[in-house]
Amino acid sequence: MNSSLLTFSSDAYLVAFFLYCLGFISYGITIAGARYTKRDPKAYMKRWGRISYVISLLGFVSHVAFFFTRWIGGGHIPTSNMYEFISFLAMMIMLAFVVVHAIYRKAVIGLFTLPLIVIIVAYSMVFPQEVQPLIPALQSYWLKIHVTTAALGEAFFAVGFATALLQLLRVVDFREKSPRARRSQRWVEIVMIVGVIMIGYLVSVFGFRAAGYEAVFVQENVTITDAGVDNTETDEVVYSLPPIFKPFNSQVQEIDSFIGLKDGVFETPHWMKGVDAARKLNTIIWSIIAGLVVYAIIRLILRKPIGAVLHPFTRGIDPDDLDEISYRTIAIGYPLFTLGALVFAMIWAYEAWSRFWGWDPKEVWALITWLYYTAYLHLRLSRGWHGEKSAWLAVIGFIVVMFTLVGVNLVLVGLHSYAGV
Template sequence: MGSNAALEPINETLGVYSQLFMLLAAMVYMVVFIFFALDLAKTNKSISEMDAAALKEDEKLLVSAGAVTRPARGRRGQEVRADNVGEHIVTDKMEYTKLSSNRKMARIAVVLMCLAVALHGFAVFARAFAANRVPWGNMYEFMSTGALVVSAVYLVALFFKDLRFMGAFISGLVTLMLCGATIGFPTPVGHLVPALQSPWIVIHVSIAVFASALFAISFAMNVLQLMQHSRMKRIADGQPDKMPFMRVVPGAGALENFAYRLNTIGFAMWTFTVIAGAIWAEAAWGRYWGWDPKEVWSFVIWVVYAGYLHARATGGWTGPRSAWLSIIGFLCVVFNFTIVNIFFNGLHSYAGV
């Protein structure tokens, strides 16, 4: 790209607009989170009312048939019905149905999330045009761009699957990412440091952003999978359903399969990221691998997800074990981005903090 003297000047006005729209996006994301949370609360209440009505109908049918039976009861005397385990508002195929679509709060949340993504996208691209470069040259930009990819991928997925049950998780995660970027890693708009002034930053870092976003969405799926698995196990043991709102979430098996597919794509992208990083390292420092902390932890992430995919495909690791292994992989991603960037000295110490 040449020396800093040959670089175009920073557009300070666009930089200010970028910060303003980033703040507006974060505020809208918080409102989105509230509406998704209200949707879960309202759905929880509706499910309880539906169960009560269904129970009364069952009792009427039993009485009319001349049979009187008592429903099963949990430890606290609460009635336990079979459909608490098998019947979900969102099917395992995650398709839109008449029952699942009748959720006003969720529809409002999706519309507001579209607005938030538009504001967020303007903020990211305004910063890119302000500096005349790609918007992922430091931790602030990587985190804010990564948050945009997470929310954008989620919105695109909503056209094909009913993933609104993840709305509160995704909007909450994106809000935390934007707050973390703004509060933890505030960085003025500026030119790239010389080490990053290479065409490889477009290829290497952009794929890393997409891979990390897929890992984040998969992480959300795995957490919900563990919650659903725990809930269904308790109900099968005759205990009361303490999380009826999870009826709006598909079964644990469906969540696991969806997370597995996302992790497969993310792993392929991360593999390319590691390879592209090695090629860039050879061009910049004259070697493909030097055991730099960033290189080591990028490889650790690759090993964890490779182990996850291998164990699930050939070793029969399904259910909570595979979910925990996937979660460990994402925690390694977070560790690599935060702790390694901030506290480990190495050739990659140009995160802007």
């Protein structure tokens, strides 16, 4: 293990993060400026779009440098835990964006893809960043093939999601008052709220982490063996967020004061037996609370729904172009995901556990994701679902992808639980 290379790798990742942030801001200037400039809007957008793309591309180069230096310094491909995989997924989304940009050259796609990358990179930084030794199941070259191909397929789904969301903001008229229009407006705003909740999660985690908050519980776990003997194990559970839900059957060992909180408000239900189930439930609740607070602040500042604020900036964009880009992007991702998440995954599963399929939660949700996008392509090609219907399918599909990636690893128990460590 090469510590100097790993240090350089971490620095390169941080540089990539800030360049992605700068690229997102630059794309915002590109789109907003083209709307309000007194000069030729097309020339303005072309010049600033090129600047934004170069900044984003530099971030991608730094991200690639992080990936390969961590690989060389750590001794294995950096996709074996949540930190490494999420960072790799963000890199693949940027690669997918580069491919799509090379084909269509639409600056507005960057305005919606770059913030998604920024959020995913920031999310990866929540997890432990140390290089961990590979468990036996991961010591296979099929791991490299399976993970990289599946992540690339999911990355194209992500760009398809960003384009579909942009399409919805373009076609949903926030000035209409009809019941159908209001329903579409509400659903678009719900998607915005989900995005803000993701930001709220990052705000809460990094905020309390910066404050050095910590709460420690001692939890007793009682199991009964086949012989009828009670085995009692004592575990220490460390929280980095104030405990709204404390572990089941636990006592406070040490807790920092927060608005007078000296114990958990509620006890986690006993039937939640997943790995760190109490801490994860507590994190989800905090994410929702922080996200809703952030959303309330945004609404107070904007004085209108987020979708209604973004809608005017989409005028002048051809929704049919967005529909085509979203479809073609997902069409590229579908065979990649099929190979990576199903075919190569089953080969790896046979090598690691001597069976192709075992109904592990991760396997089940990978299959659900594949079936969903199969239905998407069927409805589009055979049933003529274009426009708004197709866009909603693409948006919902990526929500399914994110649950497969994050929810399964962090909420459900299975053979892939190691990835949440």
